[in-house]
Amino acid sequence: MMSQFYFVLTNPEAEPLLKTEMSIGYPNFKLSYSRPGFLTFKTENAIDFSPWMSRLSGICLGKKPLEELKSLPKAWLWKRVDSLSAPQELIDLSEKSLFKIGEKVTLIMMLGPEEYWVGEYILKKTHFQTPGEVSSIEKNEDAPSRAYYKIAEAFEAFDLPMDSQEKVLELGSAPGGASLFLLDQDLIVYGVDPALMDKEILKNYNFKHIKKAFETLNENNFREDIDWIVSDVNLPPSVVLQEVDRFLTFLEPRGVILTLKLHQDRYLRMLKPVVESFKKKGFTTVELKYLPSYRQEICLVALR
Template sequence: MDISTPFVFATCRAGSEPVMKCDVALHQGKLLRPAFMRPQFITWKSDELLGGSYNLDCIYARVSGLSLGMCRTHEEVLQKLTPFLGTTFHLHVFPRETPEDGVTMEKWADVDQVREHLMVLMDAQGIKTQPMNARPKNGDWVIDVMLGEKDEPIMLGAHQHAPGRHPIAGALPRLQLPEEAPSRAWLKLEQALAFSGWSDDTLSGRSVVELGCAPGGATLALLQHGMKVIGVDTAPMDAFVLENPQFKHLRMSAGALSESFLPDRVDMLVSDMNLAPPVALHYLDRIQKRVRASRMIITLKMNDEEMEARIHESLKQLRRFAPHPMRVTQLAANRREICVVAGS
């Protein structure tokens, strides 16, 4: 399969468009110039032709790839996929605009109808696609069909799967916050796990130190995966989480956490402290020296433009002590923050 185009697209969280544009200008400004912008979607034009393995590699881009342009009809989508005839690709159909609290089931039903219709048209032409929930392997082609509001054209893109790219359509796992979850952080943790690709059997029975655990949304998710959690926070925990025998609350600041409170080793270090990244990283570095976790899920808060501007500096600092590989993204449930998943 050979395709090349000078156009690149990326989707992002609502509100992250300006910071994504700046980040791309900073790191790829010599190659790419902004071409087109819609809410949660930007395209750029390159001075050279790019192939499917081109990686925009921007921490704010949820999905990125080659832009194949706009389509008014499903038939036009098919026409543009002619170069992919003979390739069994993954068909990822997803909404371009996504609310912070997740895409509703009604919206997904509409999206799935479009996918089904595209599949019927493809079937008729003998175009083969991978099963809907199959995870792309490195090198696999993914066709990104991004749906706007009713009268808007469809945005079409394509990328080749690679390490660090989200395996799920639109980087949007279909998760609903359960009623018993004490906070939205349940969603963030579940989305981070979906991004990590770590299977459940590598979580169950393992130990976690969680910094900034109150009121306990993420703790609940970790416990539901069968993990044993030591949570650190000065704030109170939700009563339902607190009574779980696999949970221990150290009601103190991460700064006051001396070695004697921690086991020699834990499997995972999780952090969601609302602290500026340099402070949070200082604590994490010290705690990691003790517990030597082989996996991490770290939320870095960027509450102002200064922290946003310094985020690559913070990531460099984290790279010095985080397990490999380290992958960075802005999850669908993240606000002005990013998520780092480290370890294999």
């Protein structure tokens, strides 16, 4: 049987988790050539390959000479580090190449000066429409934390159907990066966090700070319906999920968006059962995605 090669692009912080995930979920895949943020794997049994801890993954066609790349009809170009200077022909090719959802993307991955690898993947709706799945969210100088980008990326990737003036229960809201993004979408945010919120967020009439640990809240704290639960609490996923489960006994949100911290390998094993348990609770779309601004985290989105 012919060997098949696959590539993964991920953030360097997630590489140890990716390797653990590969050993659990893809035991027949052997690590082959790799550089920080770029890994290839070899296998004899080709299967559907989409590890969670990757920004992007697909079939790897190997290292190619520049001359061969210049004749490609369409291709996107991704550089492993911004400081690499790519040939103008490849920059032009990438800028004029458009890919539709469902189409096979050819991706040129520039790993070093004169070092080009080529991969292919099918463009999904939840992909960022950027070469190498880098974030397309613009820098916001007012954002009090990195969490602004995390929720903005989840919003974009999942096309979250949040409507104006809907109510969001945000668990772990301080200092307020995610709150800022949600308030900018004209949502009403109840931010639960014992820590201090950014002063500008507190001034917003659509924000209410519940300065408590989320474990202390119960149904008596909620006079109004909650449309969304968002969480980025820095506690183990087992604790966060148990608390979210408890909230779901008295709240009926349209959707739940959780950033789960995967600081230990064993948390990876929880993810599949967690997806199944959200489906059993009546959420029809339940997906996991590693977002471009993530470190050792994963986003779980569950929509009714």
